[in-house]
Amino acid sequence: MTNGTLERARARLVEALGAEAVVVETGALDEYASDYTEEAPRRPGLALRPARVEEVQALVRIASEEGLSLTVRVAGSNVGGLAIPPEGGAVVDLRRMNRIVEVNREDMVAVIEPGVTWEQLKAHLLAEKIPLRMGYPLSPPDTSIVANCLLDGLGNLSMRYGAMADWIGGLEVVLPDGSLCRTGAPALSPVWFGRGPLPDLSGLFVCSQGTTGIVTKLGFQLWPEPPHRRRTFILMYDRNGAFRAMRELAQRMICDDVGGLSWPTGKMLFGVDKPGARDPGEPEFFLYLDLSGQSARELELRAEVLGEVLDGLRREGFELEQPLDVPTLVRLNPRFSKFAEFPTRLEFLVDHPGGGLSWVGTYGPLSRFEAYGDRGVAIMERFGFAPILVSRPMKGGHFGVMRFIATFDKQSAEERARVREMSGELVDAGVELGFIPYKTPPWVVERIRSRLDPGFLATLARVRAALDPRGLMAPHCWPVTAPGRQG
Numbered sequence: 240m241t242n243g244t245l246e247r248a249r250a251r252l253v254e255a256l257g258a259e260a261v262v263v264e265t266g267a268l269d270e271y272a273s274d275y276t277e278e279a280p281r282r283p284g285l286a287l288r289p290a291r292v293e294e295v296q297a298l299v300r301i302a303s304e305e306g307l308s309l310t311v312r313v314a315g316s317n318v319g320g321l322a323i324p325p326e327g328g329a330v331v332d333l334r335r336m337n338r339i340v341e342v343n344r345e346d347m348v349a350v351i352e353p354g355v356t357w358e359q360l361k362a363h364l365l366a367e368k369i370p371l372r373m374g375y376p377l378s379p380p381d382t383s384i385v386a387n388c389l390l391d392g393l394g395n396l397s398m399r400y401g402a403m404a405d406w407i408g409g410l411e412v413v414l415p416d417g418s419l420c421r422t423g424a425p426a427l428s429p430v431w432f433g434r435g436p437l438p439d440l441s442g443l444f445v446c447s448q449g450t451t452g453i454v455t456k457l458g459f460q461l462w463p464e465p466p467h468r469r470r471t472f473i474l475m476y477d478r479n480g481a482f483r484a485m486r487e488l489a490q491r492m493i494c495d496d497v498g499g500l501s502w503p504t505g506k507m508l509f510g511v512d513k514p515g516a517r518d519p520g521e522p523e524f525f526l527y528l529d530l531s532g533q534s535a536r537e538l539e540l541r542a543e544v545l546g547e548v549l550d551g552l553r554r555e556g557f558e559l560e561q562p563l564d565v566p567t568l569v570r571l572n573p574r575f576s577k578f579a580e581f582p583t584r585l586e587f588l589v590d591h592p593g594g595g596l597s598w599v600g601t602y603g604p605l606s607r608f609e610a611y612g613d614r615g616v617a618i619m620e621r622f623g624f625a626p627i628l629v630s631r632p633m634k635g636g637h638f639g640v641m642r643f644i645a646t647f648d649k650q651s652a653e654e655r656a657r658v659r660e661m662s663g664e665l666v667d668a669g670v671e672l673g674f675i676p677y678k679t680p681p682w683v684v685e686r687i688r689s690r691l692d693p694g695f696l697a698t699l700a701r702v703r704a705a706l707d708p709r710g711l712m713a714p715h716c717w718p719v720t721a722p723g724r725q726g
């Protein structure tokens with residue numbers, strides 16, 4: 240896009256949205272040029288801050304007429320470079336669209352705009368004394384719920400209820416031509432109760448990273464708050480014992496959540512910026528479990544089953560400690576309070592001196608956790624990174640998440656290059672074992688392209704071309720080319 244075209248687009252956008260909603264100052268635009276990762280910065284030509292759906296429609300129409308690319312962003316915390324725009328394009332910053340439109344208590348769904356954050360909806364439920372709970376990711380509290388549902392992210396109720404795209408009760412979307420579309424239940428019903436039973440057009444906007452439209456409202460499913468809850472930690476001396484426990488516990492259906500974190504996270508929580516090698520006497524993994532019940536008795540019965548599973552593991556030779564409840568841990572060391580209540584800000588990942596955070600996050604079969612764990616940890620150690628590994632079974636054990644995390648110094652070109660090379664190997668190892676990278680960064684799409692089903696690629700490209708013929712919506716994301724069309 241030439242300077243002249245950008246200037247004409249800017250003038251039209253100022254007229255449609257007002258000057259305060261069109262950001263052009265270099266300093267302010269720098270905020271949008273990068274994220275936590277090693278991805279090279281790209282500065283947008285301008286940023287747009289709409290407050291209403293009509294403004295989103297207007298800006299999409301103008302961008303389409305002027306050939307201006309649009310990349311949506313809320314907090315930019317996706318850890319994949321997804322919200323970094325192409326150089327000179329426009330960023331659509333949705334943080335001002337942060338209305339909680341309604342919370343339907345009986346049907347347990349909140350209709351929210353994309354700027355609504357985890358901490359905001361939690362505060363609302365508390366203030367209004369609404370006895371419903373939501374699932375939380377380990378994301379910073381000021382990030383977008385809608386973005387995470389659209390990315391099919393994961394949270395502490397994913398063991399029970401699946402990944403977050405399953406929690407969508409319907410969408411309102413501004414399409415690339417500026418028209419408005421409702422998908423799922425709200426296409427027909429006043430209650431945003433689910434994605435079916437009409438043809439599931441919501442899927443067009445899930446994991447497509449803003450390439451097919453801009454979601455302006457989403458039905459977010461909530462669940463009853465059980466009166467009795469317990470969060471417990473178990474120290475395990477063997478990674479494979481932890482994976483085994485996850486599978487067993489998932490299939491017994493006694494927990495709301497079973498998560499596993501590897502030893503460097505514990506060290507980092509206690510202030511070690513760059514953990515060295517593990518002392519063989521230290522636990523390798525800690526599991527955290529959420530149990531709940533309608534009565535104290537129900538909770539106790541679940542805890543009994545947990546005890547049986549753990550005894551079984553001990554009999555098989557796995558070494559593990561007795562479960563410790565979080566209040567006890569917090570009494571022993573207040574730093575554990577980071578895991579006591581969600582949402583939480585894991586400063587050791589996002590506020591450390593080097594500032595860089597990158598990961599390869601995948602969903603895949605639980606039966607292959609041990610194999611990917613072995614290969615992933617070996618790769619990370621070979622590249623000189625502490626093997627931070629986060630995993631959990633999801634949807635009752637039908638699949639799970641394996642995420643290898645690296646913190647690094649963003650100022651060091653050598654570390655940035657090393658992280659990227661390591662991530663490439665982690666992606667390859669995971670894909671070979673049947674794991675699929677989620678929140679798929681553009682560079683990962685390139686890496687896995689030759690392995691993707693050609694019919695999948697061609698269909699995705701056709702859908703994209705049909706909805707966005709000019710290729711202006713997040714053109715850097717999911718780079719695919721329709722048959723017979725130049726990319």
Ligand SMILES: Cc1cc2nc3c(=O)[nH]c(=O)nc-3n(C[C@H](O)[C@H](O)[C@H](O)COP(=O)(O)OP(=O)(O)OC[C@H]3O[C@@H](n4cnc5c(N)ncnc54)[C@H](O)[C@@H]3O)c2cc1C
Nearest residue numbers: 313314315316317321376377378383386387392393449454
């Ligand atoms: C320390 C840390 C821990 C994390 N833990 C987790 C975790 O446990 N589970 C998890 O799932 N994630 C996790 N994340 C990732 C991330 O925080 C979440 O995915 C978060 O919800 C993304 O929100 P955001 O506002 O940052 O989205 P952004 O990064 O701003 O946007 C994400 C993507 O969605 C697109 N998008 C956003 N809004 C819209 C819209 N309205 N319409 C169309 N496209 C849109 C953007 O273009 C972009 O491609 C973590 C991140 C960090 C830094």
